[in-house]
Amino acid sequence: MKIRRANVRDAAALARLLKTFDWFPHLQAETFVSTRKRVARDLKALNADDSHSIYIALQGRQVVGYATVHWQPYFILSAPEGYVGELFVSEKVRGKGIGTELLAAVKKEATKRGCSRLMLLNRRNRESYKRKFYAKNGWTERKDMANFLFMLEK
Numbered sequence: 196m197k198i199r200r201a202n203v204r205d206a207a208a209l210a211r212l213l214k215t216f217d218w219f220p221h222l223q224a225e226t227f228v229s230t231r232k233r234v235a236r237d238l239k240a241l242n243a244d245d246s247h248s249i250y251i252a253l254q255g256r257q258v259v260g261y262a263t264v265h266w267q268p269y270f271i272l273s274a275p276e277g278y279v280g281e282l283f284v285s286e287k288v289r290g291k292g293i294g295t296e297l298l299a300a301v302k303k304e305a306t307k308r309g310c311s312r313l314m315l316l317n318r319r320n321r322e323s324y325k326r327k328f329y330a331k332n333g334w335t336e337r338k339d340m341a342n343f344l345f346m347l348e349k
């Protein structure tokens with residue numbers, strides 16, 4: 196298993212992994228070609244500057260996991276925060292250390308960048324939350340925070 200930064204040439208392999216997730220009905224509804232094109236467009240945008248990092252875990256040519264992180268400076272923090280937007284491992288290979296390794300790559304880069312902390316959201320009804328994946332990896336839950344969304348018409 197190899198972990199490296201993703202580029203636009205990884206769009207098809209990433210789209211193949213995304214199509215295996217049954218949590219997101221809109222992903223299931225779109226064709227493989229649409230997913231690949233969307234992922235390619237997003238990878239291009241994300242890699243256009245130094246504000247984001249996309250890591251993929253590869254087994255041969257197959258992408259079996261990925262993590263996205265957005266590096267965010269804050270006026271109220273002494274050093275930037277890394278926001279882990281997505282962390283997913285293929286259902287077939289969960290529990291084999293891949294998620295932990297992807298997080299380790301993110302932590303390594305965060306340290307190199309001089310960040311003050313990492314942040315992410317984890318639904319309480321997910322198995323990862325119930326099995327304390329992040330707590331076991333040293334993350335602290337912020338029980339005093341509420342998470343708000345403002346939905347825009349689309």
Ligand SMILES: CC(C)(COP(=O)(O)OP(=O)(O)OC[C@H]1O[C@@H](n2cnc3c(N)ncnc32)[C@H](O)[C@@H]1OP(=O)(O)O)[C@@H](O)C(=O)NCCC(=O)NCCS
Nearest residue numbers: 282283284289290291292293294295316322323326327328
């Ligand atoms: C959560 C996730 C990224 C962890 O990656 P992983 O490679 O499976 O995890 P690792 O092998 O590195 O670590 C093992 C730990 O992961 C968690 N884990 C293992 N299998 C899991 C599964 N099928 N589903 C959810 N969490 C799992 C457990 O906490 C486990 O520790 P335990 O065996 O002591 O209970 C991965 O299971 C996954 O993609 N789950 C579904 C998506 C998700 O919940 N993502 C996080 C949203 S923020």
